[in-house]
Structure formats: structure tokens, C-alpha cells
Amino acid sequence: MNLNFSEQDQIFRQEVRAFIARALPADIQHKVVNGLILDRDDYVRWQQALHAQGWGGSSWATEFGGTGWSAVQKYIFEEEVAAAGAPRIIPFGVKMVAPVIMAFGSPAQQQRFLPNILSGEEWWCQGYSEPGSGSDLASVKTTAQRDGDYYIVNGQKTWTTQAQYADWIFCLVRTDQEVKPQRGISFLLIDMKMPGISVRPIITMDGAHEVNEVWFDQVRVPTENLVGEENAGWTYAKFLLGHERTNIAGIGIAKRELARLKRIASQEIKNGKPLIQDPQFSLRIAQIQVDLTALEITNLRVLSAEEQRKTPGPEASILKIKGTEIQQAITELMTQAVGLYALPLRRDAMAAGYQGEHAGPEYATSLAANYLNMRKLSIYGGSNEIQKNIIAQMILGL
Numbered sequence: 001m002n003l004n005f006s007e008q009d010q011i012f013r014q015e016v017r018a019f020i021a022r023a024l025p026a027d028i029q030h031k032v033v034n035g036l037i038l039d040r041d042d043y044v045r046w047q048q049a050l051h052a053q054g055w056g057g058s059s060w061a062t063e064f065g066g067t068g069w070s071a072v073q074k075y076i077f078e079e080e081v082a083a084a085g086a087p088r089i090i091p092f093g094v095k096m097v098a099p100v101i102m103a104f105g106s107p108a109q110q111q112r113f114l115p116n117i118l119s120g121e122e123w124w125c126q127g128y129s130e131p132g133s134g135s136d137l138a139s140v141k142t143t144a145q146r147d148g149d150y151y152i153v154n155g156q157k158t159w160t161t162q163a164q165y166a167d168w169i170f171c172l173v174r175t176d177q178e179v180k181p182q183r184g185i186s187f188l189l190i191d192m193k194m195p196g197i198s199v200r201p202i203i204t205m206d207g208a209h210e211v212n213e214v215w216f217d218q219v220r221v222p223t224e225n226l227v228g229e230e231n232a233g234w235t236y237a238k239f240l241l242g243h244e245r246t247n248i249a250g251i252g253i254a255k256r257e258l259a260r261l262k263r264i265a266s267q268e269i270k271n272g273k274p275l276i277q278d279p280q281f282s283l284r285i286a287q288i289q290v291d292l293t294a295l296e297i298t299n300l301r302v303l304s305a306e307e308q309r310k311t312p313g314p315e316a317s318i319l320k321i322k323g324t325e326i327q328q329a330i331t332e333l334m335t336q337a338v339g340l341y342a343l344p345l346r347r348d349a350m351a352a353g354y355q356g357e358h359a360g361p362e363y364a365t366s367l368a369a370n371y372l373n374m375r376k377l378s379i380y381g382g383s384n385e386i387q388k389n390i391i392a393q394m395i396l397g398l
């Protein structure tokens with residue numbers, strides 16, 4: 001097992017840094033680094049910049065216009081862009097549905113959908129969860145009934161991130177009610193402009209409109225939008241969930257946010273000294289730093305194993321749990337650093353270019369919302385309790 005980056009990897013890292021310095025728009029970087037609100041255009045511009053470089057599909061095979069990078073290169077890339085303050089790649093198109101279409105979609109679907117995902121022209125959302133079907137995903141109830149060359153879709157999805165922006169949604173739908181739940185699910189691509197679809201916002205506790213309910217009322221979907229075989233959707237759904245794992249630990253993001261925490265703690269004054277010099281507070285920062293370093297090394301071990309084995313293993317669950325705990329701990333310390341100034345929830349003041357007054361120091365304005373928003377990390381993508389079940393069963397053999 002080799003945990004050191006090779007000389008080639010180091011050269012690659014420099015190449016990525018040079019690209020970021022040249023191509024990451026300063027206004028977007030400012031928003032990310034300061035926890036301000038990003039809009040659709042910010043994400044699209046960054047995807048377009050990546051696409052122009054030929055890096056739009058960092059984890060895609062070259063035959064589909066991807067980079068063909070190794071797992072280590074993907075890791076370096078993800079770490080560098082996150083640490084530099086690039087927006088995260090919205091995963092639903094590039095990292096989720098695209099690999100499914102590549103592996104199981106028809107050539108016509110590959111030609112129709114993949115180029116527009118790569119270029120950022122079409123925006124996707126993920127229609128997996130339903131009320132009552134989150135962790136227990138196999139129980140989805142949204143139905144798709146065959147009617148000639150169409151499926152008639154009825155039901156409700158929920159927690160659908162950024163559905164308000166999406167051109168397409170990929171859905172798990174029930175096509176057979178009579179069999180074992182996993183055997184009656186299909187994977188359907190649905191145009192969000194179809195009559196019968198309505199999107200209703202869910203406002204989260206940080207005041208953001210990030211998630212939605214998506215309702216389907218007699219929506220007619222051409223059968224050509226079925227991916228793979230009817231009733232084989234559970235296999236594709238699991239493939240999708242297991243596919244994108246190199247960045248699950250969020251090391252780059254945690255490094256960037258830890259640096260922000262240190263900046264804040266350097267500016268806050270306690271007992272006449274910068275807070276970062278307070279022994280108790282600095283000890284807590286040090287603990288996070290140690291945890292992050294340990295996680296980074298664990299991540300490299302997993303990557304090293306992946307390079308040999310070529311498939312991701314259940315270790316990703318460890319990375320997810322610890323990675324989310326670290327990111328949440330950083331947001332907790334940030335709010336504690338500024339004390340009362342972390343209480344006001346001021347989304348208006350989180351818009352770039354806001355000229356009004358701030359309740360306290362400007363860097364404190366986004367902290368309440370960031371703290372509340374980051375609670376989601378241990379819920380979505382398989383809650384941390386579910387990850388613990390996976391570790392118990394697949395790693396510990398319990």
C-alpha cells in the first residue's frame with residue numbers, strides 16, 4: 001500500500017491548481033469561501049469552465065467525453081477545487097444519472113443526454129425518496145403503468161434537491177406491485193416540463209429553498225425513457241448510490257472550512273487576545289485538525305485499495321460518517337467563536353453584494369444558516385445510522 005503521491009500525481013496537482021487560478025471566477029469563489037448564497041448560474045458557469053477544459057466529466061470514461069482519470073487523480077482534483085473555493089459539482093447529472101446511462105442506457109439515450117450533462121446545458125434532479133421511503137427506499141410507491149408506448153406516472157417524490165431548476169428528473173417508479181419490492185422497480189427519465197408535474201418548495205430550517213416535493217399526476221412518459229430493463233431499476237439504483245465514492249469524505253471542503261474557522265478565531269478577541277490563542281478553543285481546533293488528518297490518511301488507504309481492486313468497498317461508509325462529523329463540528333465551532341452574532345438568521349444579508357448592515361462582523365452573517373444547513377450531511381446520501389449498519393454487517397460481520 002502506497003500512501004504517497006507519485007511524482008506524476010504531484011505534477012497533476014500543479015496542473016489542477018494552475019487551471020483553478022485561471023478559470024475559477026472570482027465572484028463565485030468569494031461566495032463559496034464566505035458561505036454566501038450561490039444560484040443556478042454560478043454552478044452552470046463553473047461546469048462550463050470545466051467543460052471548456054475537457055474536465056466536465058472528471059469521473060467519466062474518455063469514450064463519453066470524460067477525463068479517464070485514475071481514482072487518485074479524481075481525488076486530487078476534487079480536493080483542490082474544493083479547497084480553492086469552487087462550487088461543488090451538482091451531482092445529480094454528472095455523478096449520478098450519467099454513470100447509470102453509460103452503464104445501462106441505450107446508445108440513443110447516451111447520445112441524447114450525456115453531452116448536455118457534460119456541458120451543463122441540462123440540469124437534473126434525483127427522484128428517489130418519497131414520504132415513508134427514504135432509508136427504506138425499496139418501498140417506493142410512485143407508479144408507472146404501461147399504456148402502449150407510454151408509462152403513466154402517478155405519485156409523489158420528496159426532498160428533491162434543486163428540482164425547481166431541473167430540466168429532467170431520474171425516478172425510481174413501481175412497475176410491478178405483485179413481486180418482492182426490489183423486483184418491481186424501474187428507472188425512468190422524466191422531462192420536468194411534462195404536463196402533470198408540479199414542484200412545491202420545502203423551506204428548510206436555515207430558510208433556504210433547496211429541496212422540494214415533486215408531484216406526478218397522470219404524467220405520460222415515453223417508454224424510450226426507461227433505462228435498461230423494466231423491473232431491473234433496483235440494480236441501477238444501487239449502482240448509482242455506490243458509484244461516486246472518491247469524494248464522500250469531503251476532505252477538500254473540510255480543509256477549506258477549517259481554514260475559515262481559523263480566520264474567524266484569529267479575528268475574534270477573547271480576554272484581550274485572539275480567540276485562536278485561547279488554550280481551550282485552540283485545543284478544539286487541534287482535535288478537528290487531527291481527526292481530519294486521520295480521515296485523509298484513511299481516505300488514501302481506501303483509494304490505494306481501490307486502485308488495486310478497481311471497485312469501491314464498504315469502507316466508504318466510514319469515510320462518510322467521519323467526514324460529515326468533522327464538517328458539522330467545524331460549523332459548530334464557528335458559531336461558538338462568534339457567540340451571540342451567530343444567532344440571527346439573515347438570508348438577505350447572505351446575498352453577494354448586500355450593502356446593508358450586519359448584526360455583527362460580516363464573517364458571522366452566514367454562520368447560523370451554514371450551521372443549520374450542514375445538519376443535512378448526516379441524513380442524505382444514506383443517513384449515518386444506515387452507514388453504521390453497513391459497517392456492522394459488511395466490515396465487522398455482525
Ligand SMILES: Cc1cc2nc3c(=O)[nH]c(=O)nc-3n(C[C@H](O)[C@H](O)[C@H](O)COP(=O)(O)OP(=O)(O)OC[C@H]3O[C@@H](n4cnc5c(N)ncnc54)[C@H](O)[C@@H]3O)c2cc1C
Pocket residue numbers: 125126127128129130132133134135136158159160161162211376379380381382383384385386389
Ligand atoms: C437536505 C436534503 C436533501 C435531499 N435530497 C434528496 C434528493 O435530491 N433526492 C432524493 O431522492 N432524496 C433526497 N433526500 C432524502 C434523503 O435521501 C433521505 O432523507 C434519507 O435517505 C433518509 O430518509 P428519510 O428522511 O425518509 O428518513 P427515515 O428513513 O424515515 O429515517 C428516520 C431516522 O431513522 C433512522 N433509521 C431509519 N432506518 C434505520 C435503520 N434500519 N437502522 C437504524 N436507523 C434507521 C435514520 O437514520 C433517521 O435518523 C434529501 C434529504 C435531505 C435532508
